[in-house]
Amino acid sequence: MSSTASEIDRRISRDYKEGFVTDIEAETLPPGLDEGVINKLSDIKDEPDFMREWRLAAYQQWLEMKNPEWAHVNYEPIDYQSISYYSAPKSDADKPKSLDEVDPKLLETYDKLGIPLIEQQMLAGVAVDAVFDSVSVATTFKDTLAKAGVIFCSFSEAVKEHPELIKKYLGSVVPVADNYYAALNSAVFTDGSFVYIPKGVRCPMELSTYFRINASNTGQFERTLIIADEGSYVSYNEGCTAPMRDENQLHAAVVELVAMGDAEIKYSTVQNWYPGDENGKGGIYNFVTKRGACRGNNAKISWTQVETGSAITWKYPSVILEGDNSVGEFYSVALTNNYQQADTGTKMIHVGKNTSSTIISKGISAGKAHNAYRGLVRVTPGADNARNYTQCDSLLMSDECGAHTFPYVEVKNPTAKVEHEATTSKIGEDQLFYCKQRGLDEEDAVNLIVNGFCKEVFNELPMEFAVEAQKLLEISLEGSVG
């Protein structure tokens, strides 16, 4: 076991050097946003011209856009000039040499969760591309992946090594001007992950990326692009943690998935960014655009998310079902406690014939928190025999919290079949008493009932991820029944 672990350490250290973006003197850029900052960012990253121009064009579009106000969340306006748009480890000495150094806080959190990251992720054959602030610092198992022809690298590296793929697919699912935060991200994104699975290849391992926010006052703008070519399969896991901090911090990521004919992408997220304290002070603003396109026939994209963190979450992982018989799935657990606010859901856009989508959303509200499901099912005129099944269940842990459901259905084809079921319930006194009468204490009883409530979603997660998600819920719910 330990020899394997040190072997992994060795490989990480080596790959880390290869995988590192560039040997820069860069520090944190001063707060502020203008064309000069974007040019500076592009300079630091030594980007090709096409990338710089893309950013500048996005910036121009963003200037003309307005902050969206329709979500069921409240927050003070964000001052975009007070945010720093780039931060990197300062010196070689600061740069991590092994996984232990990559992210001690992260490891600590996982220790607390009872899951040693190294054992659970590495020995389980998961490749990790950890993002330390804005720069990818550790990439593992590249050899195995390379043999299969899989490209899994930092976004910055992909811009240089695979510009043809970037040019072809970047912004092809989430156009620059799609929404305010997507436009901002397109202008200032710093790094993220890039995945390409060649035709007919089943990715030989689960791919996994851990993001975390490090320096204070630094907005983080990841960009992720995953392309599954015809007949390929990939399962990608994204986990996020952030240390305690008082200032609100903006996190505006864009994730684009492209599944060609007969390809399948499974994208799983466990998000526990800092939610703010019990008085609602601090916490991450998590404004994320995630979208996948089923480009070919029989393609399939599944989003599974467990969201327990962030002060505000604004997130709608979506699927555009272009290919005939393509399948979109959305499985979500969103937990809010104290003053957390979440407005999350999905969009399923049916374009091809015989397309089907499934939406399972589980909202849990505790304390004074609010949790909204917002989902759109759109069946376009050509989408014959489209099918959608939506189930939204809300569980309330206190008398002061709230759950809201906003289902939007737009059907332009008479052959469509769209089903929607929704339930809201308070955690049952009878269930709690039943558990206690069998010897479980209140906390164990709550965890048991909540985990049962989330079962259909947890079933969709890879094993180790499901265990983590379960523990995260337990930590997030400590002492919350009332």
Add this chain to the structure above:
Amino acid sequence: MLSIKNLSADVDGKPILKGINLEIGSGEVHAIMGPNGSGKSTLANVIAGRDGYEVTGGSVTYAGNDLLELEPEERARDGIFLAFQYPVEIPGVSNVYFLKAAVNAARKHRGEEELDAMDFLKLIRTKLKLVEMKEEFMHRAVNEGFSGGEKKRNEILQMAMLEPTLAVLDETDSGLDIDALKVVAGGVNALRSKDRSMIVVTHYQRLLDYIVPDHVHVLSGGKIVKSGDKNLALELEREGYGWVEQLAQAG
């Protein structure tokens, strides 16, 4: 073992139990009979410590200690088991997981090691036979989609696994056909022992043909209006509950 003295209790501010006296010795089986609404379930819930059942007077001593001081889960771990009149569904939680959590909570409390998956499975297989339940039930969510009879068997299975010192069976016979009743009664009888006391709450005498009690008490209007041996149950069956209601008014 269990000593209830002059116990009164309110539900929602309404007095329901009005001075119950009951002494239960080790290994004894007591039947409590009474018309609907007489307070049988209330008594069971007070013994188990359910929220909302407010004790307004009297005492309950269990194994020499003040039972009313303890939280419901502490009472459970100390060996008090309530077979629910209406067993509760817990969606998404498998029966086997639930039972394992319950058994291990009790073991931990007694300072014993938690059972591992293998030992637990072995144990559960022997107990499943007792109530003629198929193993597939263990992988279904707790009581979800179970028929009335299956739910009641499941309660007895849990009792068999938890090996309580005092079991309170609340209308375990309700909703059972005669075959299911025999199975459930058989399971209960197999669990009778000199270290295990039972309170069998029932509306009908029928159950007591199969679980023969040492003592029978008749509850009416929140009081025990008559106590006797198993023949009292037969008498009740003949005379009907109108008879005890008269007794209650007279007393």
